[in-house]
Amino acid sequence: MTSKTIEIPVLKDELWWGGAIHDGIRMPYGTEDIEHDLRNLLENSGAPFLVSNRGRFIWHDRPFKFKFGSGTISIDSDNKAILREGQYHTLEEAFHEAAGEYFPALGRTPDPLAITAPQYCTWMEMHYEPTQRKTIDYAREIVRQGFPPGVLIIDDNWMEDYGTWSFHPARFPDPKQMVDELHDMGFKVMLWVCPYVSPDSRTGRMLAKQGYLVNDDRGKTALRRWWNGCSAVLDYTYPEAWTWFKDTLDELVELYGIDGFKFDAGDPAGDANSEWVTGFTWRGTNIPNEDCAAYSRLGLHYPLSEYRASWKMGGAPLMQRLRDKPHTWGQDGIRALIPNAIAQGLVGFAFNCPDMVGGGWDGDLGGTAFDPELFVRYAQCAALFPMMQFSTAPWKALDERMTSYCLDAVKLREQLGPELLALADEAGRRGTPILRALEFVFPGQGYESVKDQFMVGASILVAPVLEKGSVSREIRFPVGTWIGDDGSVVVGPSTIKVQAPLSRLPWYRRETLSI
Incomplete structure (x- = not known):
């Protein structure tokens, strides 16, 4: 499709938000020269949507390039980009008009426990070695330390292999008993999953034979290099492959009572120059980022679904977490949380979550890099976000005094829980940011x-x-x-x-x- 450039004059004192969420630290746009191609979501999430404080918005079904400079916005896209203006006067009015027409709220919210209580992820506590015993002990210690039970996320390597989504029998000998015990303590349980498949596994060979894996431009199974190695990719744009994945997850729900899933990875394939991939062939789409949107739609079937990467899912009852951030005070760390979360809300991702309290990168808590003061301020900043998640147990990383400050932040969240739930209900009905x-x-x-x-x-x-x-x-x-x-x-x-x-x-x- 032929690209077309549209030049839009910027109004006096007009500023804009939207596009790629990880770019929120540079928003609002309009005060300096900036350009961005929405085919690159910067390993986070976004939408083909820009909205201004002067009551205007731009929407397009596909990702587009935009540039602010010399008093204009340049939009590179086909001729279907929509600029709406003249009828609205404020940021709120423009947002609600666009949301109602292009990304309406679906009338649902995530499970209330994810809103009123913190989430606890096993990642930094257990890394690639979660076990049934460790998980139960962690949950008991959460309660013993005075923290409320919440959503417990069992992260990477609980399963037999990538793509083989069955509990590893040596590490989790009785997963049903584990989930029942966690439920009895008041927790809800989520499992980490990703769309990658070990190509030399039995599952990988079966999926390749059925045509459920992404191919390269030679018609062979494509491999994607990611942070855990090199894997085949389930073609979740292909309805049969998407259904296979959903059926596999549904079986975990039915057999063990799992409450939801942390859908990791799924980053958009990007353009032909993307470092993620060259020459992928998706069976269900040739539109950039639509692979990510298809992956995001899996989460609509569960009361708890977390995404770091998603596309065009405004109004959906998904838990949208910001991209992993370093344990720093800088603009790539704690200072990015608020502007990026504002950007999330303004593209319709109302149920947003900052990155995890306690870090998410290997090495965050080691040596001189770890800063207890930052840990506490991070917990305080996250405490009144729509959602809050710990990756590291405060009582293990901090002294008793600083742990008490984190607990105070959590108690504040509990105190305001009814108000957060009321705002979540409004978000579920109207899409209004929390x-x-x-x-x-x-x-x-x-x-x-x-x-x-x-x-x-x-x-x-x-x-x-x-x-x-x-x-x-x-x-x-x-x-x-x-x-x-x-x-x-x-x-x-x-x-x-x-x-x-x-x-x-x-x-x-x-x-x-x-x-």
């Missing part, structure tokens, strides 16, 4: 570029500390009377420096006006 940019709630008041604070719904302002060694921070308060977690009263609009020792996550509730 975590919101200040501009979304207070349009046209000068908060467009604030990305170190966020709103939970329309009345709770959260201002985490994101700088090492800081025991205070400056907070911008919109109009209204704000009651702080410390009992203080602030009348906005105003900008005030508040005290925030390591024990404190500053948050404020806007006082409701009496009628």
Whole structure:
């Protein structure tokens, strides 16, 4: 299809969000020259959608290239890109109009436990060596330490092999008994899965014979190099292969009572120059990123489904986690959480989760790189996101005092659980983000570029500390009377420096006006 360039003048004071979620740290767009090709989602997720604070939006069914510069937006796509303007005035109005037409909410939410309680992933605790005994012991220790039971994610290598999604009999001798015991303790259980298949396994040979694996441009089984080696890829764009995968997962649900799945990998194949793949042939599509969308649709069948990479799934009841981040204070670490989460909400991913508290990269907790202060501030920042997930047990990595600060953050989440559930219900019905940019709630008041604070719904302002060694921070308060977690009263609009020792996550509730 022939590409066409559309030039759109940027309006006065107009700023934009959307596209690739991992690029959220650079949003809002419009203040500097930036270009991006949405065929590259930067190992995260996204949508072919841009929305502005002046009530305009751009939608296209396919990924497109865009460029901000010289007072214009250049859109490279076919002639089906849609610019809507003139009828709306704010970011919220434009978002709801676009969502209602192009990515409507599906009327469902993830299991409430994923919203009211933390999630606990075994990755950093067990790496590639999870076992039934370790999993039960970890769950018991969570409760013993005073943390609430939540969603427990059994990560990589619980299974026999990649593509052979059966519990490894030596490591998990009685998975039904394990799941029953976890349920009795109050946990829900998710299993890590990926679309990769060991090509020399019995399963790999069977899937290749049935034509369920992706081929290369020679018609042979293609291999993708990924972080765990080199594997064949299930062609989840092909209905028969997609159904085989779903049936396999359904069997785990039926046999053992598994509650959902962490769908890892599934990153878009990208264009022909992608480092991920060259020459893949998908049977079900030739449109970039649609392979990722097909993988994402698997999660719609389970009450708990987590994705790091997905495409065009606005309005879906999926748990959308940000891309793995290093254990750092920088813009690729903790400082990226809020702007990237704002971007998630503004493309319709309302049930979003920051990266895991405690790190997700090998080496994050080793040597001098590990920073206990950062661990605590990360937990505080995540505490009032739509979802929160630990990868490392605080009581193993921190001393008793700092562990208590993480527990305080979790207790705050429990305290506000009913409000989070009410906002999740609204998101399920209307698609409205749970975590919101200040501009979304207070349009046209000068908060467009604030990305170190966020709103939970329309009345709770959260201002985490994101700088090492800081025991205070400056907070911008919109109009209204704000009651702080410390009992203080602030009348906005105003900008005030508040005290925030390591024990404190500053948050404020806007006082409701009496009628």
